[in-house]
Amino acid sequence: MKRIGVADTTFARVDLAGYAVRTLQEQGTGFRVLRRTVPGIKDLPVACRQLFRTDGADLCLALGMPGPAELDRTSAEVASMGLMMTGVLEAKPIVECFVYEAEARSPAEFETLARRRAQEHAINAYAMLFRPHDLARHAGEGLRQGFPDVGPVRRTH
Amino acid sequence: MKRIGVADTTFARVDLAGYAVRTLQEQGTGFRVLRRTVPGIKDLPVACRQLFRTDGADLCLALGMPGPAELDRTSAEVASMGLMMTGVLEAKPIVECFVYEAEARSPAEFETLARRRAQEHAINAYAMLFRPHDLARHAGEGLRQGFPDVGPVRRTH
């Protein structure tokens, strides 16, 4: 039985973890979900570290929404570097799923984008643990999360 | 008995730790506060490392005010990366509470912002240690520290 850690925040404005967990469960069985909710994205790396160390996770999904201000940009970078450090030190994957408000033009569009990205990263997380060959089959095919796949370069010319 | 480390600076222009400690004490019991004051925000990561290692803290609050100059911006990033490294290496949470002068329009507004942010981060720190389910219940709800909560995206359209 594998363990998938799911870390999310109270700062985010969409229930990213809800979408991710439901999608994980639709992919198959053979895993248990462990959750930790923290205040903001900078708290996600330690939450993942604890999901790995204390809770025995084999992979973590780190879900968050960086704020829209210029200073939030730096926070996102530091959070991202912290997730990277944690994954490398643990030698276990952390699927980072960040959604930025500036990526959408309206609240409705944003909700859709956030939901889709959480779902597609959850599908990826499941594949990384249970179906690595699915990923290998799509190497270099221009897949995207939250937006439509763009496809390989050859097909576009 | 849990231990909460509180690190602050002589550089800051508001007694952030005073507000944080009073708020922590209003949340409940079952913990002891350990304090270290250092000159500036770049000294906070080692102060936290020592609060964890020497003083046995279970979580640290790192409170500071980056200066207003362009160079201070870089200092804030390095300080933030240092706090991130420390938290990840210790596998224990560091609640970073930084307040920037540019975030407010007047000294009075700034004092209010700084006080509220220190208080709300202290509430978060307490929740992370003693009431993780409180955080889980508010996942994705657009909570903020120092400013009014913005709420989830759904409610805004």
Added chain:
Amino acid sequence: MKRIGVADTTFARVDLAGYAVRTLQEQGTGFRVLRRTVPGIKDLPVACRQLFRTDGADLCLALGMPGPAELDRTSAEVASMGLMMTGVLEAKPIVECFVYEAEARSPAEFETLARRRAQEHAINAYAMLFRPHDLARHAGEGLRQGFPDVGPVRRTH
């Protein structure tokens, strides 16, 4: 028998690993290729860490295409720092091969650039493992990957 790890992504729009592996095989024998495909470039450092630790790789090739948006730029930096951290911690080489869409003016030119860069980094990877003296002989000679070599400065004046 040496082991060469090859990590690539489903996000990339060119089969970089395909080109790299074929080129490696043209260089000689004495090695086995181990592959891992992950969703995006930020997943490459942990894939390499696992190729080293779990699969016993002696060197890794990390192939990816950062996206064209401003935010993707930061992702590329974080991915690159993660590859650096992994290589340094393992004390084993990771040949980073990133191709940016903005480096070419048309899809056809881009495909050519991506293919050549993957091939030339594969040649370098082979040389690092099997023919370090080939590299030493070309020290300071202005070699390039994906574009024509520029040569040493002396020859240009």
Added chain:
Amino acid sequence: MKRIGVADTTFARVDLAGYAVRTLQEQGTGFRVLRRTVPGIKDLPVACRQLFRTDGADLCLALGMPGPAELDRTSAEVASMGLMMTGVLEAKPIVECFVYEAEARSPAEFETLARRRAQEHAINAYAMLFRPHDLARHAGEGLRQGFPDVGPVRRTH
């Protein structure tokens, strides 16, 4: 007997370590000064690491002057990150004292700024080791190094 490591550079244009050491000696006794001079600011982190590891320092002062060019800006960031990493790994304080030429309008003003900053950081270093309560008493009071203290926000409105 405590040990204070003092690392400085031949690149700097002011004898920062001279000012710092004299100021340390004016603060009291109970410590020995250990010195290492390196070429530039990027060499300071390893010098501090060696002052801790080989020479048994309890705290280090790292003194330097980043150059005025745009590229020097990046060097300062890397040096600063290196000092941060070293302090966190050793769990011992490194007081970073960097002075930038752009901070002053004339050579005379610069010399004064550099001297004062070195002196005030030396006072801080001494306080961190021998009088932590002095720092605690001034928490949140807007102290500065090299420029006049700005005081707490309350006093300014």
Added chain:
Amino acid sequence: MKRIGVADTTFARVDLAGYAVRTLQEQGTGFRVLRRTVPGIKDLPVACRQLFRTDGADLCLALGMPGPAELDRTSAEVASMGLMMTGVLEAKPIVECFVYEAEARSPAEFETLARRRAQEHAINAYAMLFRPHDLARHAGEGLRQGFPDVGPVRRTH
């Protein structure tokens, strides 16, 4: 017998290591030079790590030329952070000698700058290992590598 590691690249357009090694040999005896040539500057940190670990180097010289494009700027930062990490983890000095094409106005001027910088960093490397007092004597004197020394601030007013 000390060991000096020299790492350089095939990307550079000047034989920096050639100049550095000749200069090292002019400084005195008591050391052996160990060399590793890698493709680009991002490969230098692992090369240095291996020079320390596998080859027993006491100090490394890392010589490279970042490319002129905007993207190369980021590569230089990542390479520089990697060298910093390696030096700090090994607790041994890495003398970074990077030369940027934009620092000179003509190929001839560039060749001269590159040669001088390699030579002067080699002199520094030798001094760090064999004559630390030479460096201490010049603390705060405004020495430069590749350009004329600027001298201390006092002398300029």
